[in-house]
Amino acid sequence: KAGVTQTPRYLIKTRGQQVTLSCSPISGHRSVSWYQQTPGQGLQFLFEYFSETQRNKGNFPGRFSGRQFSNSRSEMNVSTLELGDSALYLCASAQGRATGELFFGEGSRLTVL
């Protein structure tokens, strides 16, 4: 069974630009959540989608958004990038709505210059 796939793995952007990250969950998993990982703030929850509906949202500004498609694939978008958005963005999928048993991808490392 293929794992969680995130693309791109690495990207460099400049301040003010926008970025879209993609996540393909494990087949059959309907929950997709996103986390931001930085050395200073650690792992922080961004949002979770289940069956195309946003179920939970973390404490991030509106520049951070996401969506989930009917095939459970998910994208997250960050607009008007700031230097502080440089981070590893991790996507995780889960089979059920509230198991906490997350399967993580390897992440997309975003550098904002």
Added chain:
Amino acid sequence: AQSVTQLGSHVSVSEGALVLLRCNYSSSVPPYLFWYVQYPNQGLQLLLKYTSAATLVKGINGFEAEFKKSETSFHLTKPSAHMSDAAEYFCAVSPNNNAGNMLTFGGGTRLMVKP
């Protein structure tokens, strides 16, 4: 609101020695508790999970953790460290009230294993 505190951002042990990684949580409701491991340049992998069944939970790679409600702790242990255990370990909490798969993570503990 929930929170997780991991005591010690870095822990160093010798190969074959006991591994003890500390985690304390605060939660207004009985929580689900997790330990995840992250190897360099990889995502996180679930080690074990507590969901109010047995208080001693066994996970993969010989790790186990004990839930102690009176101490609000969920410390991770392994009797004998192996070089391959070197990684960063994260304790996480989730409310068990069908709040979805939103986890609150601790700050992480980097485990170093000396030969």
